[in-house]
Amino acid sequence: MKGVASAPGAGTVLNALATHRGSAFAIDADTTATVDLDPSTEGVDGEIAAAPDGDTRLIERCVELVADRFGDGEGGTVRTDSEVPMAAGLKSSSAAANATILAALDALGVDVVDPTGAGELDDGETDPAAGEITAADACRIGVAAARDVGVTITGAFDDAAASMLGGVVVTDNDTDELLARETRQWDVLVWTPPERAYSADADVDRCGHITEMADLVEELALDGRYGKAMTVNGLAYSAALGFSTEPAVEAMPHAEGVSLSGTGPSVVAVGDSEDLAAVREQWAARDGSLLETTTRTEGARIQ
Structure with missing residues (x-):
């Protein structure tokens, strides 16, 4: 009884900490x-290949929940x-869970079934027949596992949905509802400084001070x-x-969009590769690492 699957990381459009509404896009x-x-x-x-001493509770809980729901509580490994760096704001936990x-x-x-979540946008809640599940509902199992082990504050349904479904999504993380999904063909440049940041350590109370800005970001996202x-x-x-904010200010004249990704520390810029070349030149002078990739219109997949 062996299975192999992969899921992409993601970048942030709207962080869900302030209002529990979030938006993210899959990266390659x-x-x-x-x-x-x-x-x-x-x-x-x-076991996490890149971190032998890393916290494996999330992936273990994911297997347990699937085995309890669709199997007979089987154990295993x-x-x-x-390829997604951990604790860098690129949704490594969501990708691992998915x-x-x-x-x-x-x-x-x-x-x-329903790998893009389109049925959810048309019909609301789904009721998968025995022996099958929608991709969005599979994603919710991973979100539940993340909440169970305490690696997320909001539930991160926005990050998980972007990773599972591909494209750009907008979600309500209180109800785990998919509000919108579109596709965008962007080149992506990510700068990650040497330090790491963990979502569970973010100052939620301070993020509550920017609720009005988060509401504005949601309006912009829902407007495409x-x-x-x-x-x-x-x-x-x-x-x-x-x-x-200096890395973002450097990118703003050249990128279609630029944001702190998740709770940081990575900064991600999107746009055309020729335009992003100027950003790459400036960010390359900073300590840390650069990742050049693209958006993904397809999400997680069984191999």
């Missing part, structure tokens, strides 16, 4: 999960390999003005979370 950098289930085994052992969920479903022979939404979000959340 994957996390791959391999799940082996054994009916004779109790418990799940996890799960291993993740990732890849693990799909790999566990694959191991149990469960079909995943994702680039402007990103930039407003990035300036507001950088100030609230104590990050410099």
Whole structure:
């Protein structure tokens, strides 16, 4: 009973900390999960290839929830390999959870339907038949696992939905509802400084001071003005979370949008590769690393 699946990381349009409404877009950098289930085994052992001593509770809980819902509580192992840097604001936890969920479903022979979530936007809540599940509902299992183990504040349904479905999404993270999904063809440039930041450590009370700005970002996103939404979000959340706005200001003349991604520390810019070349030149002078990639219109997938 073996399954393998991958899921992309994502960048931020609207951080959900202030209002629990969020928006994110998938990027072309994957996390791959391999799940082996054994009916004779109790418990799940996890391994993160890039971090042998890393916290494996999330991926283990993902397997447990899938096995309880669609199997007979099988135990086993799960291993993740990732191109998405951890604790960098690029949704590494959501990517790991989604890849693990799909790999566990694959191991149990469960079909995943409605891969873009379009049915949810048309029909609201879904009621998958026995032996199959929609991609959006599979994503919700990972969100539940993240809440169970305490690696998220908002539930991160925005990040998880972008990773699972691909494209750009807007969500309500209180109700785990998909409000909008579109696709954008952008080149993406990410600057990640040497330090790391964990979502669970973010100052939620301070983020509450920028609620009006978050409401504005949501309006822009729901109007399809994702680039402007990103930039407003990035300036507001950088100030609230104590990050410099200088990288964003450097990018603004050249990028369609630029934002602090998640709770940082990465800054992500989107646009045309020729325009982003000027941003790359300035960001390359900073300590840290650069990632050049593109958006992804397709999300997580079983391999």
